[in-house]
Amino acid sequence: MAIRARESRVDDLLGILLQSNNQMDSSETARNTRSNEMLTIEEVIEECKQFYLAGQETTSSWLTWTMIVLAMHPDWQEKARQEVLQVCGKKEPNFEALSHLKIVTMILNEVLRLYPPAIAQYQHVYKETKIGDIIAPAGVDITLPTLLIHHDPGLWGADAGEFKPERFSAGVSKALKDQRAFFPFGWGPRTCIGQNFAMIEAKLALAMVLQHFSFELSPSYTHAPYTVTILQPQHGAQIMLHQL
């Protein structure tokens, strides 16, 4: 994918995300101050639906892209498998073991960078907000193009389009100069509430696949990332598994 963000706008766009989260209007504040009250049963039902919708396709897309990318890069697949076997053997990984999977975490972060399930994030401006040279009037909707920013060579280097998990070898904070440019789960007070859960889920699923199978792309696979709400492989992910 040849994707370029207009570099001069990137800082402004990132700033908008932070500032708009800090400048909630009175209705938003009122919503937050309700936090001590009991939820109604309808609100509990809506929260459950939200968890289901926000938590299922996103993690499934993440794991699908991870399988595709590791099938394309057998060297990283093998490195990840060796780490899992060293830490967990063939036993089902427990929480403690998952926290020691450094290479797996680097790979998962790099997949989130290249294939963020949520390709953009949307902010509504409640009251006029000035960020740098931009004045965002009340009522404007702002799109933060996560996918473009995650692929921007100005932020990530000339190899921004390449799968290089080693960029995350010292953690997210050291992967790039401005760590606000990596935001697969959003940012600020409304950041994804499920992100730690999702990371555990993805590590567990990937570790168990690596323990028991090697995998490669089928000749019928065509690389065509596209979005219908979530970033997905347009023609499916045809992957051949070989039991180990």
Ligand code: HEM
């Ligand atoms: C790869 C997995 C996931 C990705 C990429 C992802 C991404 C996101 C993003 C971008 C947002 C918007 C944040 C913002 O506006 O700043 C969000 C919000 C949310 N996510 Fe996730 N998410 C994932 C997994 C999950 C899971 C597993 C759950 C629940 C079990 C979940 C529950 C939520 C909820 C409830 C919100 C709304 C939070 C709020 O408005 O306060 N997400 N997620």
